Amino acid sequence: MSPVFELRRIEKRFPGIKALDDVSFACNAGEVHALAGENGAGKSTLIKILSGVYQADSGTVLRDGVPVHFATPLDALKAGISVIYQEFSLLPDRTVAQNIFLGREPAGRFGRLDQRAMRAETERVLQMFGERRRFGADTLVGALDVAEQQLVEIAKALSLDAALIVMDEPTAALNEAECALLFELVDRLRAQGRAIVYITHRMPEIRRLADRVTVLKDGKVAAAFDGVPEAGVIVNAMVGRDIGDFYPDPPTAPPGKVRLKVSGGGNARLSGIDLALRAGEIVGLAGVQGAGRTALAHALFGLAPFERGTLTLDGEAVRLASPREAVARGIVLLPGDRKAEGLALMQPVIDNAMMTARAFSPLAGHPDRTRHGTTADMMAAFRAIDLRAASVDVPIGSLSGGNQQKAIVARWLAMDPKVLLFVEPTRGIDVNTKAGIYQRMRALADAGAAVLMVSSDLTEVLGVSDTVVVMAGGRITATFGRGASEAAVMHAATDAPQDRAA
Numbered sequence: 001m002s003p004v005f006e007l008r009r010i011e012k013r014f015p016g017i018k019a020l021d022d023v024s025f026a027c028n029a030g031e032v033h034a035l036a037g038e039n040g041a042g043k044s045t046l047i048k049i050l051s052g053v054y055q056a057d058s059g060t061v062l063r064d065g066v067p068v069h070f071a072t073p074l075d076a077l078k079a080g081i082s083v084i085y086q087e088f089s090l091l092p093d094r095t096v097a098q099n100i101f102l103g104r105e106p107a108g109r110f111g112r113l114d115q116r117a118m119r120a121e122t123e124r125v126l127q128m129f130g131e132r133r134r135f136g137a138d139t140l141v142g143a144l145d146v147a148e149q150q151l152v153e154i155a156k157a158l159s160l161d162a163a164l165i166v167m168d169e170p171t172a173a174l175n176e177a178e179c180a181l182l183f184e185l186v187d188r189l190r191a192q193g194r195a196i197v198y199i200t201h202r203m204p205e206i207r208r209l210a211d212r213v214t215v216l217k218d219g220k221v222a223a224a225f226d227g228v229p230e231a232g233v234i235v236n237a238m239v240g241r242d243i244g245d246f247y248p249d250p251p252t253a254p255p256g257k258v259r260l261k262v263s264g265g266g267n268a269r270l271s272g273i274d275l276a277l278r279a280g281e282i283v284g285l286a287g288v289q290g291a292g293r294t295a296l297a298h299a300l301f302g303l304a305p306f307e308r309g310t311l312t313l314d315g316e317a318v319r320l321a322s323p324r325e326a327v328a329r330g331i332v333l334l335p336g337d338r339k340a341e342g343l344a345l346m347q348p349v350i351d352n353a354m355m356t357a358r359a360f361s362p363l364a365g366h367p368d369r370t371r372h373g374t375t376a377d378m379m380a381a382f383r384a385i386d387l388r389a390a391s392v393d394v395p396i397g398s399l400s401g402g403n404q405q406k407a408i409v410a411r412w413l414a415m416d417p418k419v420l421l422f423v424e425p426t427r428g429i430d431v432n433t434k435a436g437i438y439q440r441m442r443a444l445a446d447a448g449a450a451v452l453m454v455s456s457d458l459t460e461v462l463g464v465s466d467t468v469v470v471m472a473g474g475r476i477t478a479t480f481g482r483g484a485s486e487a488a489v490m491h492a493a494t495d496a497p498q499d500r501a502a
């Protein structure tokens with residue numbers, strides 16, 4: 001039986017780069033085919049050729065063994081390919097139903113839009129998400145959070161009844177419960193006989209979901225497995241070598257003076273927060289979704305400021321009422337959600353990086369000085385973080401998703417901050433680059449900065465942090481030094497408030 005869809009010997013060039021080089025790839029009915037590879041390896045490009053967004057320079061696309069040509073995404077859609085993109089394509093000012101039916105609205109009587117049919121079909125698809133859904137067909141997409149928007153993207157694919165469903169890093173913005181729900185959905189789609197292409201940087205997901213794995217490296221197929229090998233084998237194929245020491249060595253010197261300190265800090269989401277961030281120290285914040293980790297990082301950045309308690313920076317009492325004030329004092333927050341960052345996709349990489357740095361810079365009134373000083377710093381930061389771009393003058397939208405993320409990280413690193421607040425810094429970033437970001441964090445700490453990291457990846461928190469602070473219910477419930485066990489941290493993260501109530 002021929003594959004439902006197949007790519008044969010595909011080549012694709014962009015100015016200055018060969019994104020795909022002689023790549024073949026097949027999708028079988030009732031199978032999940034995982035696609036792995038470092039940032040910029042060519043994964044999204046492959047999908048875009050399969051789905052008619054780009055045209056291959058050479059090679060063939062086949063449907064049930066017959067060559068086809070998709071001139072537009074609509075052609076591919078009609079042939080039964082539905083894609084959930086890494087960067088969402090939803091319109092915020094339309095409802096969930098309108099987004100799901102965008103471009104293929106059902107016509108009712110007299111050729112008018114059949115609103116009722118649209119809403120009914122939307123509700124039918126949304127049923128699949130069960131209890132966990134807090135929105136309906138008429139909710140405006142702009143009012144949904146990232147995870148909910150992801151569900152809408154999935155609902156859209158489901159409503160299309162596609163033979164092939166492509167998911168490009170679908171779990172990047174989901175919490176654990178949402179991931180579990182997605183995995184169930186994928187299992188169900190496979191059982192229905194659909195073909196699924198699943199792109200992810202997370203090895204456990206590949207192990208959990210995939211039937212076969214293809215690894216891309218620098219635009220070529222580095223390995224194609226008929227089955228799912230050990231994670232280490234996949235990573236080796238991705239990186240081309242053993243990555244060895246993944247986490248940086250702990251510092252040799254003890255932490256230095258206290259840089260940022262909060263005592264009795266509280267607001268609507270937080271209470272009784274006592275925390276000191278020291279020069280040379282990486283503090284990891286652990287906890288389950290909703291524990292208050294992000295709220296704490298946001299409070300320290302002046303985004304959702306403390307309403308109670310005191311705050312000192314280098315021993316001096318400060319009020320941080322806005323991010324602008326925080327940045328002016330050398331406190332920066334690096335978010336993992338590139339969408340929320342409002343990148344100007346058509347503008348050059350360097351301008352995107354400079355824009356935000358300048359918007360928050362205390363030297364904002366002196367563009368020349370800032371521009372000069374920072375461009376050099378920025379270039380150094382780009383190099384340090386291994387940003388892969390043809391040049392810094394190409395539009396940031398032409399970079400792979402992970403490299404867009406790196407550009408965001410680089411622009412803050414270039415500012416030589418006193419306190420760095422990392423929120424999910426490695427989301428959507430490949431293993432090799434993750435190691436680079438950890439090294440960079442360590443180097444910044446060693447140079448005297450205080451570093452706080454919020455991450456949902458407990459292995460990452462334990463591997464990187466000198467001190468692990470655990471939160472639950474908006475409070476700090478435990479603090480551990482290096483070498484804490486996963487079990488102890490999980491216990492403090494999940495047990496505390498319930499225990500007391502029981």
Ligand SMILES: Nc1ncnc2c1ncn2[C@@H]1O[C@H](COP(=O)(O)OP(=O)(O)OP(=O)(O)O)[C@@H](O)[C@H]1O
Pocket residue numbers: 014015017019037038039040041042043044045046086388389390397398399400401402403428
């Ligand atoms: N529209 C475009 N114009 C120019 N170059 C592009 C364009 N789209 C992709 N590229 C380049 O092609 C290469 C492959 O990018 P692609 O987005 O396929 O990577 P990826 O494997 O999906 O990476 P990630 O894990 O970061 O999402 C990169 O070097 C990227 O900069």
Ligand SMILES: [Mg+2]
Pocket residue numbers: 043044045086168400401402
């Ligand atoms: Mg991609």
